[in-house]
Amino acid sequence: MKRALVTGGSGGIGAAICRRLAADGCHVFVHAHRNLDQAHALVDDILAGGGSATPVGFDVTDAAATSAALEALLAEAPIQILVNNAGIHDDAVFPGMRAEQWQRVIDVSLNGFFNVTQPLTMPMMRTRWGRIITISSVAAITGNRGQTNYAAAKGALHSASRSLSQELASRGITVNVVAPGIIDTLMSEGTFDAAAIARLVPMKRAGRPAEVADLIGFLASEQAAYISGQVISINGGMI
């Protein structure tokens, strides 16, 4: 049974990814930070449905805490599927953006990517099979007013993933980015109303977390072995 870690499994998209990977037969580590109770509830649900899952909690910006938590998981066995999904946004037009807003958003997305991915890489390489999938955003591709911090953090993940894909290709590990548009979760709820969605999205609706999870499920599967170094959009035709 493949072991999969989904960061931000307590959130809207992360929970759908956990459910999908569990349905596909993985043992899923459902990660959370502040909302560990949600990770526990999701694990209970997955177990009740016959799947296999364990909750795990740490702040991805805390390198020491992350490393300690991952060491405990790696002591059992390597993790072969990693979904870097934890992320925040904290929007402000650039002239009014505070340094903490800039740093915090980059800390969670970009430094969090390093803190989680780096310790898992060598054990994954030794198994000669792996999938590293990172969730970005349409904002990293098109830019978005008020999101210079978020677009910078997510855009850097595109470049990091392309480079990492080249390092790991010969070891059977694919590294890809999924860039969603507007997906129906708590994160997008306060940002886009129905009129904005109708204006911005050619399909005139928000995406569903399960639709993103289906794409992740495919990228994590055996069938996606020849896809690596890619940024794949899922956005209802926005670009």
Ligand code: NDP
């Ligand atoms: P949610 O706000 O529902 O979930 C965010 C997740 O990130 C939570 O599980 C949260 O954990 C976790 N997280 C936040 N900060 C930290 C931290 N310091 N350490 C560890 N975990 C942390 O968001 P979504 O599900 O909507 O978003 C998931 C991903 O998808 C994000 O990367 C987001 O940028 C991206 N995205 C979302 C879009 C959307 O429209 N919803 C569009 C494009 C991209 P906890 O709550 O336990 O603290």
